[in-house]
Each structure stands twice: as structure tokens, then as C-alpha cells.
Amino acid sequence: MSLPAPIQNLIEAFSRLPGIGPKTASRLTFYLLRAPDNFSLDLGQALDELKSGTAFCQTCFNITVAGRVECSVCADDGRDHSTLCIVEEPLDVLALERTGGFRGVFHVLHGALSPIEGVGPDDLKIRELMRRMQGGEVREIILATNPSMEGDATAMYLWGQLENFDVQVTRLARGLPMGGDLEYADQNTLLRALAGRQEMD
Numbered sequence: 514m515s516l517p518a519p520i521q522n523l524i525e526a527f528s529r530l531p532g533i534g535p536k537t538a539s540r541l542t543f544y545l546l547r548a549p550d551n552f553s554l555d556l557g558q559a560l561d562e563l564k565s566g567t568a569f570c571q572t573c574f575n576i577t578v579a580g581r582v583e584c585s586v587c588a589d590d591g592r593d594h595s596t597l598c599i600v601e602e603p604l605d606v607l608a609l610e611r612t613g614g615f616r617g618v619f620h621v622l623h624g625a626l627s628p629i630e631g632v633g634p635d636d637l638k639i640r641e642l643m644r645r646m647q648g649g650e651v652r653e654i655i656l657a658t659n660p661s662m663e664g665d666a667t668a669m670y671l672w673g674q675l676e677n678f679d680v681q682v683t684r685l686a687r688g689l690p691m692g693g694d695l696e697y698a699d700q701n702t703l704l705r706a707l708a709g710r711q712e713m714d
């Protein structure tokens with residue numbers, strides 16, 4: 514006997530999520546099957562609105578509300594648009610915003626270089642960053658990729674790419690736990706790393 518297609522489809526969809534194996538995928542599916550109707554309806558609606566209700570900022574690629582061209586940070590004239598903080602994920606923007614200690618703007622790469630996972634420069638928002646640099650407004654770049662092997666490799670790569678621009682390039686100070694994620698760092702550690710950022714050489 515094979516499982517009905519709707520069950521099979523959901524198991525397959527769940528399996529495509531990072532960190533979810535076939536076993537967890539079927540456990541989630543059968544959980545939803547047994548749960549009250551409105552549970553899966555709410556989930557479906559949330560999934561639907563995830564895409565339809567959000568968009569990426571066309572300047573920094575942070576998340577914004579659907580229908581807006583720029584995110585609230587880019588649209589804020591009170592921010593220092595000459596200081597650009599480069600992060601891997603939108604959640605890193607949130608983490609840095611929570612510290613309240615950064616008044617510049619961001620650029621979200623949407624990942625980090627990883628030869629093992631087949632992520633190259635073209636898979637990240639690097640071309641968009643270079644285009645942005647050509648505007649000439651940016652004076653300092655803070656490389657705030659994660660303190661991991663991939664994050665470091667990405668920072669080194671970007672440093673090389675930025676050589677031709679008249680811009681100061683700094684890297685967040687050590688002190689963030691190695692292999693850790695920026696988004697999980699506590700506010701004080703992040704603030705210290707930001708304040709102690711060092712010029713790359």
C-alpha cells in the first residue's frame with residue numbers, strides 16, 4: 514500500500530527543508546493530519562502570506578513589507594548612508610538593530626561562500642554590492658559576516674573585491690564565539706565587537 518498523494522506530497526515538501534530528514538518529515542505530516550483542522554489552515558495561510566506579504570529591499574536586500582521598494586533602514590534619512598555593514602542574513606540586521614549601537618545602513622548577502630555546499634559569489638548579493646559601491650557614497654564597510662569558516666572566507670573574498678574602491682574596510686572584532694551565529698550573539702557582545710572593529714590588513 515502506498516500513502517495517498519496529499520500525504521506523500523507534504524512529506525516530500527517538509528523533507529526539502531534544511532535539517533529535516535524523511536523521518537521528521539513524516540512525523541510532522543502525521544502530526545498535522547491528527548491536529549484540529551484550523552491548525553493546518555492557519556499554517557497554510559501563514560505560509561501563503563510569507564511570500565505575498567513580504568519583499569526584499571531593492572537597495573540592501575533586507576526584508577521589507579510587500580509593495581515597498583526600500584526597507585525602513587534604507588528609507589531613513591537620519592541614518593549614516595556612508596557606513597555599510599555587510600551581513601549574511603536578514604536576522605543579522607535584526608540582531609544589530611536590537612543593539613541600538615549602529616547608525617549606518619546594511620547590505621544583506623543572503624548566505625556565505627561555501628564550496629562544500631556549492632555556494633559561490635554569484636549566489637550571493639555581491640554583484641549588487643559592487644553596483645552599490647559605484648555610487649561612491651560609501652566610506653566605510655564593516656564586514657559583519659558570521660565568525661565561522663564560511664563567514665571568514667566571505668569576508669576575505671569581499672575584502673579583495675573592495676580593493677579598488679576608496680573605502681575603509683573593517684571586520685567585527687573577535688570576541689564573538691567562533692563558529693557562532695551573529696543572530697544569536699547577545700547585545701553587549703555585539704556592541705563590543707562593533708565598537709572594536711578592526712581594519713583588515
Ligand SMILES: [Zn+2]
Nearest residue numbers: 570573584587
Ligand atoms: Zn534596505
